[in-house]
Amino acid sequence: RIIKLISFFFFKQKTAYEISACLVGSEMCIRDSHYAHIEVDLKVANHPSHFRTEEFLKLNPNGKVPVLETPQGVLFESNAIVRYFARQASLYGTNDYEQSIVDQWLDWDITELEPPMNLLVTDLLGWRPINQEQYNKIWSDLLGSLKILDGHLLKHTFLSGYNITAADISLVCSLWLGFANFFDEKVRKQFPSLTRWFLTVANQPNVLRVWGRVKLCQERLKKKY
Amino acid sequence: IRDRYMGIQARFINMTHKLYSTRYGSRQNKILILARYANVEVEHVIFTKLEDFKTPEFFQKNPNGKIPVLETPQGFLFESQAIARYLARQANLYGHSVYEQAQVDQWLDWDTTELSPPLGTLVYDTFGRITVDQEQFSQAWNRVRGLLKILDNYLLHHSFLAGHSITAADIAIASNLWFAFTFLFDEKVRKANPSLTRWFQTVASQPQFTEIWGRVRICRQPLKQLK
Numbered sequence: 269r270i271i272k273l274i275s276f277f278f279f280k281q282k283t284a285y286e287i288s289a290c291l292v293g294s295e296m297c298i299r300d301s302h303y304a305h306i307e308v309d310l311k312v313a314n315h316p317s318h319f320r321t322e323e324f325l326k327l328n329p330n331g332k333v334p335v336l337e338t339p340q341g342v343l344f345e346s347n348a349i350v351r352y353f354a355r356q357a358s359l360y361g362t363n364d365y366e367q368s369i370v371d372q373w374l375d376w377d378i379t380e381l382e383p384p385m386n387l388l389v390t391d392l393l394g395w396r397p398i399n400q401e402q403y404n405k406i407w408s409d410l411l412g413s414l415k416i417l418d419g420h421l422l423k424h425t426f427l428s429g430y431n432i433t434a435a436d437i438s439l440v441c442s443l444w445l446g447f448a449n450f451f452d453e454k455v456r457k458q459f460p461s462l463t464r465w466f467l468t469v470a471n472q473p474n475v476l477r478v479w480g481r482v483k484l485c486q487e488r489l490k491k492k493y
Numbered sequence: 494i495r496d497r498y499m500g501i502q503a504r505f506i507n508m509t510h511k512l513y514s515t516r517y518g519s520r521q522n523k524i525l526i527l528a529r530y531a532n533v534e535v536e537h538v539i540f541t542k543l544e545d546f547k548t549p550e551f552f553q554k555n556p557n558g559k560i561p562v563l564e565t566p567q568g569f570l571f572e573s574q575a576i577a578r579y580l581a582r583q584a585n586l587y588g589h590s591v592y593e594q595a596q597v598d599q600w601l602d603w604d605t606t607e608l609s610p611p612l613g614t615l616v617y618d619t620f621g622r623i624t625v626d627q628e629q630f631s632q633a634w635n636r637v638r639g640l641l642k643i644l645d646n647y648l649l650h651h652s653f654l655a656g657h658s659i660t661a662a663d664i665a666i667a668s669n670l671w672f673a674f675t676f677l678f679d680e681k682v683r684k685a686n687p688s689l690t691r692w693f694q695t696v697a698s699q700p701q702f703t704e705i706w707g708r709v710r711i712c713r714q715p716l717k718q719l720k
Contacts, residue, residue: 430698461649464650467652468658
């Protein structure tokens with residue numbers, strides 16, 4: 269197995285909640301790379317203005333993170349990076365249909381799950397404050413998405429096929445902050461299969477190595493500035 | 494590489510392990526599945542008649558005169574769960590902590606003491622191996638329904654029986670339930686136990702499982718009790 273030294277940029281803000289929404293996407297890739305046994309060299313950027321420099325824009329003209337530097341070239345879009353690793357880690361399903369299901373859930377993650385999750389997290393961090401009305405709408409959108417996941421996971425142990433795939437890892441990363449900060453006992457009771465699946469994937473050794481042991485939310489965190 | 498060489502050598506000289514049993518059944522199949530996980534070559538010595546394992550020669554192997562029996566390089570083993578544990582250790586399917594190991598033991602023993610008796614009544618009677626009257630049959634069904642509910646309630650909150658990945662406990666109980674899921678548990682039972690169905694589908698679809706049992710078949714019309 270070829271060991272690649274890849275540099276990886278993400279944005280780490282030093283607040284009480286040190287993990288930012290960007291980090292969630294980045295860590296997905298690290299997780300997958302643990303499965304793929306690829307060496308990843310992490311580069312932490314401390315300030316968003318770093319991504320506007322000419323030097324960085326040459327790497328990713330979008331001026332965003334995460335960005336992966338491979339021996340062949342640069343990749344942006346976190347899901348593309350996830351798929352890149354998933355193929356090497358054999359976490360992309362065992363046949364064409366399962367592969368498409370993985371793609372389905374990865375795309376669903378971006379369109380249905382991450383928007384409300386990111387808004388909640390950035391609100392909590394004080395970057396993009398929202399009012400009560402927006403909060404209620406976002407919360408009900410999120411619960412709707414969770415219900416869809418829960419319904420699928422009542423009948424399926426994992427999202428695609430009968431073993432862990434990149435889809436499971438990626439969605440668990442999107443939901444990790446939720447389960448740690450927002451989804452208290454009351455919410456978890458509404459979604460038992462989702463909770464079951466989350467705990468299973470979050471306790472896989474490769475995931476534990478990156479996120480650590482999850483402490484389920486006791487009290488839902490409210491806004492603070 | 495050395496293990497593969499030894500395996501190939503064993504094929505020409507003698508298999509390292511021999512399993513004495515009838516051809517098809519939940520006990521022997523769970524052992525064969527675990528052997529696949531453990532990468533242990535097992536020669537399957539198949540008995541076709543009950544008398545085959547009541548011979549004086551066989552009593553030397555297992556004084557109980559029962560199957561399955563595993564012949565290992567060190568000696569003979571009887572009791573299917575003990576054989577399962579022996580292979581589970583080699584396959585690293587015995588849990589990843591002291592507590593998980595105990596959970597695997599717990600479910601394996603539960604399989605022997607709680608699940609096997611009534612389930613055996615149902616399956617063997619349906620296939621005509623034994624005959625029970627209507628009363629005993631419905632009693633067995635009621636008992637099995639209660640046990641399935643126990644499993645289902647547990648599996649609503651846990652993906653697998655012990656820890657966060659497949660263990661010998663999952664393989665043993667799924668093997669025990671395979672005939673029932675294929676021939677007895679119709680839509681009604683599956684609807685009443687959704688988490689159990691989810692878990693069974695997952696375990697029974699693992700490649701090591703389907704190599705031995707074949708693909709998962711969902712029961713449409715349950716077999717009736719033979720009169």
